[in-house]
Amino acid sequence: MNEVSQLFDARAGAYASFRPHYPAALFDWLSRHCRDHQRALDLACGNGQASQRLPRYFTRVLASDASLGQLRAAGTIPGVSFYAASAETQPLADASLDLIVVAQALHWFAGPAFFAEVARLLKPGGLFCAWCYSLMSIDERLDPLIDAFYRETLKDYWPQGRASVDAGYRDIQMPFARIEAPTFAIEAHWHFDHLTGYLRTWSAVQRWERQHGRDPVSELIPQLRQAWGDGEPVRLVRWPLHLLTGIRN
Template identity: 35%
Template sequence: MKDNFSKQAVDYSKFRPQYPDEMIEYIISFVDNKSTALDLATGNGQVAHKLSAYFKKVFATDISQKQLDNAILADNIMYSKESAEKTSFENRQFDLIVVAQAVHWFDFEVFYKEIFRILKPDGIFAILGYGLFFTNPDSDKILRSFYYNIVGPYWDAERKYLDENYENIPFPFEEIPAQKFQNEFTWSFEMLIGYLQTWSSVQHYISKKNQNPIDLIYDELKVSWQKNNQEVTFPLLLRIGKPDNRNKA
């Protein structure tokens, strides 16, 4: 798994959008026993914290210590630094395992073998994510040009899985057809820029060119943002499965 997010861990915790409570509640509705949950590649612990309201114990892992240092704390959340593909957990330990906005970074074959090892036979596995947001048409033109043309060449190859709405990733489970969700916000211009700053492609561009690509659209985007409604919508991605087809992993 790549660590693309340690550098901007504080920004990540401040500007990355949360998943709505109704989406978390929907996932949990498929879980019979709410004893132990695991949030892999937890980042700043957003999902782990939401799960902690429902489960006796929540474990959460990430390969970035800086992300974990900025994670949301709760008495029943146990954070640890380790890879999602090789964990320290016991066989058949978890009633629910989730991975949010990160599965595209994993070695799928190795990762799924580990999931089948640590997930209970009646457990639930869920992949969450969000695609490219959309907003008012005027700002969208600027942002899509930025996404595809300016920083487009600087996205990791794995980004394609998000652009494909996670529809083409391997998923060796008995899949539960999932309800569609989206997340809506009203963002200040500072929030918008803060979120763009967390993109891995922006960080790669800065590393390669020693220049922030956001500067190339900043003035035009600011004018556009201030004269429009500043509403942002994220299409949310969700796949849910049961380990009945474990022989396919």
């Protein structure tokens, strides 16, 4: 297991509890662009946040991750078959999939070996779609604090690949005919404790904590609490989604 898998394995339960869910409109759009709807794969599925949306559209849904902790956190999702495997080496037949999705994970392994495996797995005309989200937006008081935490406090602690998220995946080249996607965003209504729980799922937070022996989120909480205020216990949180979508010839 590589370092990234270890980081997500260590806090798999928190990841399942605090990471936001993807909008239904995204999966409606993906389904409309699939030629067939027999088999779909959620690759690097984590705890199955994208997987759970797919059985509505596909006869069989597979979900794979290198982290056993993440797979255990997924539990049982009706219509989804989970298994452990690396992104670049899947135990599936050639040309056996109509759709492959990668949700908030492509930046950890986007290279020639991965895309060769995707090309092997997809049927001709099969659809590949990866998406990511970076910093959330809440309001003019909280956003600067979170931005400074992300870009300054954690600057040197993000694993290699995170820059692709900041670039909205525009720096990743795929060997498929690209499809332009409409604008999608994640929206959630959170209490304050959900915000701090989410921040603790960041891989850079875990690396910072391991080096310094203390929790950087706890040190930020007084400023966040003051900016959050007492008047609105629940806040709207929003993340724009960035999609990389293509069709295998």
